[in-house]
Amino acid sequence: MSLQFIKAEKRIHDAVIFPAFDLTIGEGTIVAVYSSVNVREQLINLLLGKTILSQGEIRFDKNTKQQIGYFFLHDGLYERLSIEEILKFTRRLYNSAMPINEAIAATQLEDKRGVKVKNLSYSEKKRVQLACLLLQNPAIYIFEEPDQNIDLESKRILIGILHQLKHQNRSILIVTGNLESAITAADEVFRLDENGLHPIHTSSDTEEPTTPDLEETMITEESVLPVRFEKIPTKVNEKIVLFDPPEIDYVESNEGQSFLHIQGESFPSTATLNDLEARLLPFGFFRCHRSYIVNLQKVREVITWTRNSYSLVLDNKDKSTIPLSKSKMVELKEMLGL
Structure with missing residues (x-):
């Protein structure tokens, strides 16, 4: 069963939360909508029937x-x-035919089944929540920030279950403010804001940089060698801050703006991602995704979520996870001699 947004528009007084858009989440599809907190809350409330659209409709089979x-x-x-x-309570409430042991096994909670919820970690509680959802056995799944603040093992379990549901032809919508999460989990990723719904391309990699003409690259005796400036500038509160490349954990492009991520903080850069890639390449940086450049010296682990979904885990205080596209995984393996 599919979920459809048809000319869906939401306004509050004179403010446009999002203009009219069309989106179909078909059977066997995982779609992520990357948006602000306000937009996510509005989408959830609309699906719950707590609010109504200003125009358009949300369509699904109400006979289910x-x-x-x-x-x-x-x-x-x-x-x-x-x-x-x-x-057991959830199974009775939803008259579920799914065995409890199956839900426990899917979320890898076998050794915790007798533990009270209050004594579980945050990540374990989220896995219990996921097990309850599996027992409900709906045709359409709506996930709100599903991997926020959970540990890597729980994220691995979540990604695995999402793809199992996909193979069962369920329709899955993820609403999130984390672009990396959206890219890792979904088949299709969209950004929704006051300017409308726009696809975020995740399947293809960035275009190959053009090779300059030979005349442009030749240095003659009369040529003046340029001064090599190795620091990467950013602008913070009208001040220019300079960073040494080895300080940078990774670089992210979001809505056309590049950000340097350093020790858990984010700094905007005036340079494009392509420009930063060219400048950082000699320092051991790698374009792991069309929207990300990573410092390979900071990479601790390469995680395979599914056959076509990968992430890099960094050795920083936040244990940041960065998406790795399929084609870049092949390139990385060649670099590592694997």
């Missing part, structure tokens, strides 16, 4: 009894119940 299941940012679990108790 349990058509939509939600994975909210805040879990809403009963803290005093054990994992097994809360799953």
